[in-house]
Amino acid sequence: MLPVRTHPELSYSLSNLQMLCGPCHARKTRIEVGHKPLTPKRQEWRDLLRDLQRNPVEHERKSNA
Incomplete structure (x- = not known):
């Protein structure tokens, strides 16, 4: 997976897609930035x-209780 931030041409490329739940997306984003x-x-x-x-x-x- 290549970050869209540095590879905007891959924004809509299914081969560069990664499905993440909300918490995993937040964690990955924190690391990337x-x-x-x-x-x-x-x-x-x-x-x-x-x-x-x-x-x-x-x-x-x-x-x-």
Whole structure:
């Protein structure tokens, strides 16, 4: 896979396509633009927030237990 940023002619080329879920796309983009990977604590926090958004009732039950 070649980045479209440096190879715009490949923008619509199926042979250069890579399907990624949202979190994997964000991680790949962070690496490509030169950001450091998230610290384990920061990633843990992000995962918790994502889980809360997906299933708020379940987290409420756990916190009240």
